[in-house]
Amino acid sequence: MSPSPSSPPTDELAREVDVEELTGAELAECWPLLDADERQRALSLLPRREGEDLFLTRATPEQAELLLGLPADERRAWLRLLPPDDAADLVQHAPPETRGSLLDLLDPVTRREVGGLLAYADDEAGGLMNPHYARLRPQMTVTEAISYLRRYAREHREGPYYAYVLDADQRLVGTVSFRELFAAEPGARIADIMRKELVTVSDDTDQEALSRLFEAHRFLALPVVDGEGRMKGVVTIDDIVEVVQEEATEDIQKMGGTEALDAPYLATDFFTLARKRAGWLAALFLGEMLTATAMGYFQQEIERAVILALFIPLIISSGGNSGSQATTLVIRAMALGEVRLRDWWRVVRRELASGLVLGGILASIGMIRILAWQLMFKPYGEHYMLIACTVAGSLIGVVTFGTLAGSMLPFVLRRLGFDPASASAPFVATLVDVTGLVIYFSVASFVLRGTLL
Amino acid sequence: MSPSPSSPPTDELAREVDVEELTGAELAECWPLLDADERQRALSLLPRREGEDLFLTRATPEQAELLLGLPADERRAWLRLLPPDDAADLVQHAPPETRGSLLDLLDPVTRREVGGLLAYADDEAGGLMNPHYARLRPQMTVTEAISYLRRYAREHREGPYYAYVLDADQRLVGTVSFRELFAAEPGARIADIMRKELVTVSDDTDQEALSRLFEAHRFLALPVVDGEGRMKGVVTIDDIVEVVQEEATEDIQKMGGTEALDAPYLATDFFTLARKRAGWLAALFLGEMLTATAMGYFQQEIERAVILALFIPLIISSGGNSGSQATTLVIRAMALGEVRLRDWWRVVRRELASGLVLGGILASIGMIRILAWQLMFKPYGEHYMLIACTVAGSLIGVVTFGTLAGSMLPFVLRRLGFDPASASAPFVATLVDVTGLVIYFSVASFVLRGTLL
Numbered sequence: 081m082s083p084s085p086s087s088p089p090t091d092e093l094a095r096e097v098d099v100e101e102l103t104g105a106e107l108a109e110c111w112p113l114l115d116a117d118e119r120q121r122a123l124s125l126l127p128r129r130e131g132e133d134l135f136l137t138r139a140t141p142e143q144a145e146l147l148l149g150l151p152a153d154e155r156r157a158w159l160r161l162l163p164p165d166d167a168a169d170l171v172q173h174a175p176p177e178t179r180g181s182l183l184d185l186l187d188p189v190t191r192r193e194v195g196g197l198l199a200y201a202d203d204e205a206g207g208l209m210n211p212h213y214a215r216l217r218p219q220m221t222v223t224e225a226i227s228y229l230r231r232y233a234r235e236h237r238e239g240p241y242y243a244y245v246l247d248a249d250q251r252l253v254g255t256v257s258f259r260e261l262f263a264a265e266p267g268a269r270i271a272d273i274m275r276k277e278l279v280t281v282s283d284d285t286d287q288e289a290l291s292r293l294f295e296a297h298r299f300l301a302l303p304v305v306d307g308e309g310r311m312k313g314v315v316t317i318d319d320i321v322e323v324v325q326e327e328a329t330e331d332i333q334k335m336g337g338t339e340a341l342d343a344p345y346l347a348t349d350f351f352t353l354a355r356k357r358a359g360w361l362a363a364l365f366l367g368e369m370l371t372a373t374a375m376g377y378f379q380q381e382i383e384r385a386v387i388l389a390l391f392i393p394l395i396i397s398s399g400g401n402s403g404s405q406a407t408t409l410v411i412r413a414m415a416l417g418e419v420r421l422r423d424w425w426r427v428v429r430r431e432l433a434s435g436l437v438l439g440g441i442l443a444s445i446g447m448i449r450i451l452a453w454q455l456m457f458k459p460y461g462e463h464y465m466l467i468a469c470t471v472a473g474s475l476i477g478v479v480t481f482g483t484l485a486g487s488m489l490p491f492v493l494r495r496l497g498f499d500p501a502s503a504s505a506p507f508v509a510t511l512v513d514v515t516g517l518v519i520y521f522s523v524a525s526f527v528l529r530g531t532l533l
Numbered sequence: 534m535s536p537s538p539s540s541p542p543t544d545e546l547a548r549e550v551d552v553e554e555l556t557g558a559e560l561a562e563c564w565p566l567l568d569a570d571e572r573q574r575a576l577s578l579l580p581r582r583e584g585e586d587l588f589l590t591r592a593t594p595e596q597a598e599l600l601l602g603l604p605a606d607e608r609r610a611w612l613r614l615l616p617p618d619d620a621a622d623l624v625q626h627a628p629p630e631t632r633g634s635l636l637d638l639l640d641p642v643t644r645r646e647v648g649g650l651l652a653y654a655d656d657e658a659g660g661l662m663n664p665h666y667a668r669l670r671p672q673m674t675v676t677e678a679i680s681y682l683r684r685y686a687r688e689h690r691e692g693p694y695y696a697y698v699l700d701a702d703q704r705l706v707g708t709v710s711f712r713e714l715f716a717a718e719p720g721a722r723i724a725d726i727m728r729k730e731l732v733t734v735s736d737d738t739d740q741e742a743l744s745r746l747f748e749a750h751r752f753l754a755l756p757v758v759d760g761e762g763r764m765k766g767v768v769t770i771d772d773i774v775e776v777v778q779e780e781a782t783e784d785i786q787k788m789g790g791t792e793a794l795d796a797p798y799l800a801t802d803f804f805t806l807a808r809k810r811a812g813w814l815a816a817l818f819l820g821e822m823l824t825a826t827a828m829g830y831f832q833q834e835i836e837r838a839v840i841l842a843l844f845i846p847l848i849i850s851s852g853g854n855s856g857s858q859a860t861t862l863v864i865r866a867m868a869l870g871e872v873r874l875r876d877w878w879r880v881v882r883r884e885l886a887s888g889l890v891l892g893g894i895l896a897s898i899g900m901i902r903i904l905a906w907q908l909m910f911k912p913y914g915e916h917y918m919l920i921a922c923t924v925a926g927s928l929i930g931v932v933t934f935g936t937l938a939g940s941m942l943p944f945v946l947r948r949l950g951f952d953p954a955s956a957s958a959p960f961v962a963t964l965v966d967v968t969g970l971v972i973y974f975s976v977a978s979f980v981l982r983g984t985l986l
Binding site: 430 | 564583589590592679711730744747748749750751752753770771773774775777778781782784785786788789790791794797798799800803806807810811813814815817818819821822824825828829832835836839840842843844845846847849850851853854855857858860861862863864865866869871872876879880883886887890891894895898899902912957958959962963966970
C-alpha cells in the first residue's frame with residue numbers, strides 16, 4: 081500500500097499505512113486493512129514478543145491463516161502459545177487436510193484437551209469453553225487462595241476473572257470474583273465469602289443463549305458444568321463480543337436475502353459471493369414468477385382498464401415495504417430473546433392493528449394523490465372516484481396482509497426448526513407481491529364491476 | 534402470569550414463571566418476560582442483597598424504570614449503589630423532569646463526577662467511561678501494588694481488570710493486568726513489569742469504533758485519556774457487549790425500513806411503534822408514487838401490448854431483491870470496519886460483475902420459463918421470442934442497476950454524513966422500482982418496435 085493524500089476526511093479511521101514502520105499496537109489497529117501477504121510480512125517484521133501478542137489477539141480465522149502461512153517448522157511454537165479453547169478453534173478453522181498435522185504439533189496433554197473440545201460444535205458453549213480455570217477449595221483461607229492464584233497466573237495466559245470453588249467430586253459449589261477475594265478479610269474461609277447462587281451453562285448451550293446470559297448478568301465468565309454439576313470449563317466474555325458480532329452479521333446477511341458469508345465481504349472471493357447470492361435470488365425469482373401467472377389471470381381486466389396497471393408497482397411495493405418492517409422487527413426481537421414463540425398471539429394483535437393504521441395512512445395519501453392529479457391533469461376519466469377507492473381499499477388490504485405475513489413468517493420458520501432470520505425482507509416482499517396482486521384485482525372487480533370492468 | 538402447560542417444546546428457554554418462588558439468579562434469567570409491574574414486585578420480594586445484585590446487573594433503561602418505580606424516599610440508597618458511569622447512564626435515561634431530583638440524591642463528590650459524565654454523549658467513550666480506576670505508581674513494588682489493590686477492591690463495586698500506572702502529572706505511562714501482577718516476582722518494580730505500548734481512546738471516540746477496538750485487542754478495559762495523555766477513566770468490556778447488541782439492533786431496524794426503537798419491541802407502546810414505522814413507510818410511498826407517474830408515460834405501450842404488463846412485478850422485484858442483497862452486505866461490512874469510504878471503487882467493480890452474473894442467471898431462468906409456457910400453453914402469441922428477449926434483457930439491466938445502486942447508496946449516505954444503515958432494503962427497492970420500469974419499457978420499445986409496439 082502507498083500513501084494516498086486524497087483519502088476522504090470524514091472516514092476518521094482511514095489511513096494508509098506502511099507496515100514496516102508500525103509497532104504491534106498500531107498494526108493491530110490497521111489490521112483489517114491489510115491483505116494476507118501484508119499481514120504475514122508485518123508479523124515477521126515485528127519483534128518476537130510483539131508479534132506473539134498480535135497473534136494472540138487476532139480473531140480465529142486470521143490466526144489460522146497466519147499460522148498456516150508460516151514455514152512448517154515454525155508453526156509449533158506459535159500454536160503452543162494458544163490456550164486450549166483457542167487452539168481448538170484454530171484447528172477447526174483450518175482446512176480439514178491440515179488438522180491432523182496441526183494437532184500433532186501440540187504436547188500430548190493439550191492435544192487430548194483440544195481433541196475433546198473439537199467434539200463440540202463451534203457455536204456451542206462446549207466449543208467456546210476453556211478447560212483451564214482457577215479452582216479453589218472451600219476450606220482455603222483468602223491468603224492461601226491469593227497465593228495459589230499468583231501461581232496459577234504464572235502458568236496461564238488467559239484470565240482468571242473468577243475463581244471456582246469445587247468440592248471433592250469436582251462439583252461446583254461456589255464462585256469468588258477477584259474483587260471479592262481482594263476485599264475479604266485475609267483469614268476468612270472461602271466457603272464463607274463465596275457466592276453460592278450459581279449461574280451455569282451446559283456444554284451444549286448455544287451461543288445466542290450464551291450471549292443473552294452474559295448480557296443479562298454482566299459476568300466476565302460463566303462456568304460450564306455437566307449434568308451432575310461437575311465443572312468442565314469456563315466461557316469468557318472476550319469470546320462473547322466476537323460471538324455477538326458474528327451472530328448479528330449472520331442475521332443481517334440472511335435478512336438481506338443472502339446466505340451468511342463465512343469471511344469479510346472484501347475477503348470473500350467473487351464466485352463464493354455470487355453463489356451465496358444466486359441461490360436465494362433464483363429461489364425468489366421462481367416465487368416471483370407466480371406474479372406473471374397471477375397477472376395472466378387478470379389480463380382481461382387490464383385490457384379493459386389499462387389504468388389499473390398504473391398502480392400495480394405502487395400497491396405491491398407498499399405491501400412489501402410494510403412486510404419488511406414487520407419481519408425485521410420480529411426477527412431481531414426474537415434474536416434478543418424479547419419475543420418467544422408463545423408470544424405469537426400478542427404479536428398478531430399488535431401487527432393487525434399496526435397494519436390497519438399504516439394501511440389507512442397510505443390509503444389517505446394515495447387518495448389525495450389521485451384526487452389532486454385528477455383535479456390538475458384529469459388522467460383518470462369519469463370514474464376517478466371509483467379508481468381512488470379501489471387503490472385506497474387495496475392499500476389497506478395489502479399493507480395489513482404484508483404486516484401480518486411479515487410478522488408471522490419468523491414464528492412459522494422457528495416453529496418448523498428453521499432460522500427465523502431467513503424470513504428476509506426480499507422473501508416477505510415476494511410472498512406479498514403475489515397476494516397483493518390478487519387483493520388488488522379482487523378489490524377492483526368488486527368496486528369497478530359494471531363501470532370500468 | 535399463570536403456568537401454561539402448552540408452551541411449545543422447541544422454544545428451549547420458554548417457561549412461565551411465578552415471580553414469588555424465584556431466587557435472584559432465576560429472576561435475572563426470566564427478566565425479559567416480565568412486565569414493569571411484575572419486575573417491581575419481584576424486586577420488592579427478594580432479600581435486599583439479592584435485589585441489589587439484580588438491580589446492579591440490569592440494563593440501564595430497566596434500572597431507570599425500576600428506580601423511578603420506587604417510593605421517593607427509597608431511591609437514594611439504590612441510586613448510590615451504582616458506580617458513577619452507570620449512575621450517569623441512568624440519569625440520562627430518566628425523563629428530563631426527574632433528572633435534577635435524581636442528581637440531588639447523590640453525594641456531592643459523585644454528583645460532580647456524574648455531572649461531568651452527563652456532558653458527554655451517551656454513545657461516546659466519555660459517556661461510557663468510569664472515572665474510577667485502580668492507579669499505581671511506577672516506583673511501587675508488586676507486593677505494595679497488590680496490597681493497594683486489595684484496599685481498592687473493598688471500596689469499589691466494579692472491576693478492577695487492569696491497574697493503570699500514572700506519572701506525577703497524571704499521565705498514563707503503563708498498564709499492568711492482574712494476571713501479570715500476580716505472575717510477577719513480589720519484589721519487582723511496577724515500572725519494570727508494566728506494558729508501555731498503550732492502546733488508549735479519547736473521550737469522544739464513538740461507540741462503534743470502541744467496540745471494534747475491543748474486538749481487535751480482546752482487552753477487558755481500555756483507558757480514556759485526554760489530548761495530553763492524562764488519564765480520565767476506563768471503559769470496560771461488559772458495557773461493550775451491550776453496545777455491540779444495541780448498535781446491531783439499531784442497524785437492523787433501520788435496514789428493515791423503520792426508525793430505530795428505543796426499547797424492546799413488545800415494550801414499545803403501540804403509537805410509538807406505529808409512528809416510527811409510518812414515517813419511513815409514507816416517505817417510501819411518496820417515492821413509489823413515481824412508479825405510477827412512470828407507468829403513465831408508458832400507458833400507450835401497455836394498451837398496445839398488455840402482455841408487457843404481466844412481467845412488471847417480476848422485473849422490478851428482481852431489481853429490488855438484488856439491491857437488498859448488495860446494500861445489506863455493504864452496510865454490514867461498513868459497520869464492522871471491513872469496508873471504508875475509499876474502497877468504493879473496489880466495491881463498484883465487484884458489484885458490477887456480480888450484477889451482470891446474477892442478472893444473467895435470472896435472465897436465463899426467465900427465458901426458459903417463457904419458452905416453456907409458450908410450448909405448453911401458447912399464451913404469448915407469435916412474437917414470443919421477442920418478448921422473451923425483452924424480459925431477459927431487462928432482467929440483466931435491472932439486476933445490474935439494482936446491485937450497483939444498492940451497493941453505492943451506503944457510500945453516498947456515509948459521504949454525506951448520514952448513517953449508511955438508512956440505505957434500507959425497502960429504500961433501495963423503491964429506488965430500483967422506478968428505474969426498473971424505465972429500463973423495462975426502454976428495452977421493450979427497442980426490441981418490439983415495429984412488431985408489438
